[in-house]
Amino acid sequence: MPMDRRTFLRSTAATAAAGIAAGHLPPPALAAGRLRVVLLGTLAGDGLGGAGNERTGTAIAVEHGGDVVLVGCGFGSIRRLLEAGIETSRLRAALVTRLTFDQTADLASLAMGAWSNGSNNGDPASPAARRRLPILGPAGTQAHLLAYARQEALTIDDQYRVLKQVPAFDVFARPRDVTASAVRRRVLRDGTVEVAAARLVDPRSVSSGVVVPEALGYRIAAGSSAVAIIGPCAHRDRAVALARGADTVVCEVVDVEGARRAARALGSSRAQIAAMQRTWTTPAEAADLAARAGAGTLVLAGLVAGRRAGHRPPLAPRYRRLHRTRHRGPGSSPRLNVAAAWPPPVR
Amino acid sequence: MSTRVIVLGSLGGQSYTDVSGARLRAGTSVAFVVDGAVYLVDCGLGSLARLLEAGLTPADVRAVLVTHHHADHTADLGALLVHAWSAGRRPEVRVHGPAPTASWVRALPDVHRVATDRAVAHATRPAFSAFVRAEEFATGGDAAVVLRDDRVEVRALTVDHGGLPSVAYRVRTADRDVVLSGDTGGKTDLAGFAAGADTLMHEVIDFPLAERVLRAQGAAEEFIGHQRDDHSPPEVCGATATRAGVRTLVLYHLIPGTPGVTDTAWRAKVAPSFAGRVLVARDLLEV
Numbered sequence: 001m002p003m004d005r006r007t008f009l010r011s012t013a014a015t016a017a018a019g020i021a022a023g024h025l026p027p028p029a030l031a032a033g034r035l036r037v038v039l040l041g042t043l044a045g046d047g048l049g050g051a052g053n054e055r056t057g058t059a060i061a062v063e064h065g066g067d068v069v070l071v072g073c074g075f076g077s078i079r080r081l082l083e084a085g086i087e088t089s090r091l092r093a094a095l096v097t098r099l100t101f102d103q104t105a106d107l108a109s110l111a112m113g114a115w116s117n118g119s120n121n122g123d124p125a126s127p128a129a130r131r132r133l134p135i136l137g138p139a140g141t142q143a144h145l146l147a148y149a150r151q152e153a154l155t156i157d158d159q160y161r162v163l164k165q166v167p168a169f170d171v172f173a174r175p176r177d178v179t180a181s182a183v184r185r186r187v188l189r190d191g192t193v194e195v196a197a198a199r200l201v202d203p204r205s206v207s208s209g210v211v212v213p214e215a216l217g218y219r220i221a222a223g224s225s226a227v228a229i230i231g232p233c234a235h236r237d238r239a240v241a242l243a244r245g246a247d248t249v250v251c252e253v254v255d256v257e258g259a260r261r262a263a264r265a266l267g268s269s270r271a272q273i274a275a276m277q278r279t280w281t282t283p284a285e286a287a288d289l290a291a292r293a294g295a296g297t298l299v300l301a302g303l304v305a306g307r308r309a310g311h312r313p314p315l316a317p318r319y320r321r322l323h324r325t326r327h328r329g330p331g332s333s334p335r336l337n338v339a340a341a342w343p344p345p346v347r
Numbered sequence: 348m349s350t351r352v353i354v355l356g357s358l359g360g361q362s363y364t365d366v367s368g369a370r371l372r373a374g375t376s377v378a379f380v381v382d383g384a385v386y387l388v389d390c391g392l393g394s395l396a397r398l399l400e401a402g403l404t405p406a407d408v409r410a411v412l413v414t415h416h417h418a419d420h421t422a423d424l425g426a427l428l429v430h431a432w433s434a435g436r437r438p439e440v441r442v443h444g445p446a447p448t449a450s451w452v453r454a455l456p457d458v459h460r461v462a463t464d465r466a467v468a469h470a471t472r473p474a475f476s477a478f479v480r481a482e483e484f485a486t487g488g489d490a491a492v493v494l495r496d497d498r499v500e501v502r503a504l505t506v507d508h509g510g511l512p513s514v515a516y517r518v519r520t521a522d523r524d525v526v527l528s529g530d531t532g533g534k535t536d537l538a539g540f541a542a543g544a545d546t547l548m549h550e551v552i553d554f555p556l557a558e559r560v561l562r563a564q565g566a567a568e569e570f571i572g573h574q575r576d577d578h579s580p581p582e583v584c585g586a587t588a589t590r591a592g593v594r595t596l597v598l599y600h601l602i603p604g605t606p607g608v609t610d611t612a613w614r615a616k617v618a619p620s621f622a623g624r625v626l627v628a629r630d631l632l633e634v
Binding site: 154 | 573
C-alpha cells in the first residue's frame with residue numbers, strides 16, 4: 001500500500017477540509033486491489049483526559065473499492081465516519097481489538113445506526129432486507145451486543161414493527177466472539193477482503209489479581225495489499241507474525257511516562273500499572289515491530305494521551321519525538337506516519 | 348449564576364446519510380451549563396464529541412434528560428455515561444426520562460460488563476452499576492416537575508410522538524427559561540406549557556421534502572406517516588411560539604439537516620406565523 005507521509009497528510013487534510021467546508025467529499029478513486037487506510041479516531045485509553053476537540057476514540061477505516069472494514073469504534077467514531085464520507089451502508093464488518101471504551105463506546109450505536117439507515121420498506125424480500133453487519137471481537141463481544149439489544153428492545157421493536165425497518169435488528173447485526181489463536185488465522189472473508197486475527201493479549205494473562213482484557217490484532221488483506229492493526233500487545237512475536245509482509249502497520253503506542261502519571265492520578269497501584277504496562281508498545285518498539293515484519297510504512301495511531309490535567313500540547317509531535325529519540329532498532333526503519341489530529345469542525 | 352445554552356447536535360432522524368445531513372450535524376442534544384454543571388437534554392449521535400468540542404467533559408455532566416428513546420436522541424448516552432464514570436466523576440449521574448429509562452439504565456452495566464469490570468479492578472472506582480441513577484417518570488398526565496436542585500428546575504409535559512412515550516421539557520435557571528419540544532406532532536399544544544418562557548426550541552420537519560426522499564427510497568406508508576404525523580412543520584413551530592409569547596424561537600432537530608435547506612429557507616417558512624427572533628440550530632450554536 002503506497003502511502004508515504006506526504007500522501008498521507010495531504011489526503012487526510014484534504015479529506016477533512018473538504019468534508020468540513022462542503023459537508024461533501026467524494027472519496028478518491030482507488031486503484032484496483034489497493035487498500036486505503038483512514039484514521040478516523042486516534043485517541044486510545046479509557047479516559048478522555050485532555051481529549052479536547054483534537055481527537056476522538058480509536059477507529060480505523062480500511063477501504064477496498066467501495067467496501068469498508070472498520071477497526072475500533074471509540075467515542076465519536078460514527079461522527080468521523082460520516083465526516084470522511086463513508087456511509088454506514090459500505091461497512092462490511094466492524095472489528096474491535098478489545099472490549100475497552102476506546103474501542104467500544106460507539107460500537108452498539110454503530111450497529112443501530114447502520115441498521116436504521118436501511119430502507120423502512122417493510123419488505124422482507126427487498127435487497128435492504130439482506131443487509132448484514134458482522135461484528136467481531138474478543139470474548140464478550142457477542143454478550144455486549146446482545147445486552148444492548150435487550151437494553152434497546154422497545155426502540156428496536158418500534159423501529160422494526162411500527163416503522164417497518166428491514167431486516168430485524170438481530171438478523172442484521174451479527175456479533176461474534178473471535179476465538180483467535182496465537183498465530184494468525186482467517187476470521188472473515190467478504191468478497192475480496194480477508195480478515196485474519198491473532199491474540200496479542202491472552203485472557204487474564206497478567207496475574208497479581210489485575211484483569212487485563214484479552215486483545216486481538218487484525219490483518220486486513222485484499223489483492224496484493226495488506227494492513228496490520230496492532231493494539232495492546234503482550235506478545236510481540238505474534239504481532240510480527242501477524243504483520244509479516246503487510247505494506248502498512250498501524251500500531252497503538254503509549255508514552256509510558258505520561259500514561260503512568262495519568263494512571264497514578266486515577267488511583268491505580270504500582271502493581272496495576274506494571275500489569276498494564278506489559279501490554280503497552282512504545283513508539284520505538286513499534287518501529288522495531290514494523291521493521292521485523294518488513295512493513296514499508298508504520299503509522300503511530302491510537303495514541304494514549306497520558307497528559308497532565310490542563311496540559312494539552314499536541315500529541316503528534318510528542319510521539320514523533322519519542323520515536324526519533326528512542327528508536328535504536330536494527331536495520332532500516334519503515335517510513336513513519338504519526339496520526340494527525342482531525343481538524344476540529346467549524347464552530 | 349449564569350446559564351449557557353449550547354446546541355451540541357441539531358439533526359433529527361435516524362438516517363445517517365448525505366440526504367439527511369448527518370455529515371455536518373450531530374444528533375439531537377442541548378447542553379445547559381449552569382455554573383459549571385452540565386445538564387443535557389438528549390444525547391444523539393456525535394453529541395459526546397461535540398460536548399468536548401464545546402470545551403466541556405463528560406465529568407461535568409450532572410444529569411441527562413431524555414425526551415424519548417429513539418436513537419437520534421440517545422445514541423451517545425451510553426458512551427457519555429461510561430466516560431463520565433471512567434473520568435472519575437462523583438457523585439453519580441442521573442438520567443431522567445419517560446419509560447423505558449429505568450430498564451435502559453438497569454441494562455447498561457451488562458452492555459459494558461467487560462470494560463467496567465476491568466476498570467474497577469485496576470483503578471478502584473465505584474461499581475458502574477451504582478454510578479448511573481434512573482429517574483423515570485410517568486407520562487400522560489399534566490406537566491410536572493421532574494428535576495429540581497440548587498441550579499435548575501425542570502418540568503416535563505407529555506407530547507404525542509407515535510409509539511414511544513415522549514415529553515417536552517421546560518428548563519428554568521436563575522437567568523433562563525427555555526422550553527424544548529422534544530419530538531412532537533401537531534396534536535400536542537405546547538403553547539400553554541411554553542407561555543412566559545424566554546426561548547422555545549422546537550423540532551421541525553420540511554415534510555414535503557422529506558416525503559419526496561422517502562418515497563424515492565420506497566419507504567413504507569407507516570414510516571412516511573410517522574414523519575408527517577409525529578413531527579412539526581415550520582408553521583406549527585411559529586404559531587406555537589407566537590401563542591406562547593416567547594421572544595426567541597430556535598428551530599432544532601432539523602429534518603432534513605442538509606446544507607441544501609438553508610437557514611434563510613427555514614426562516615421564510617416560519618416568518619408568516621412568528622414575528623420574533625428565529626434561530627436555526629447548528630452544532631455548537633449558543634442560544
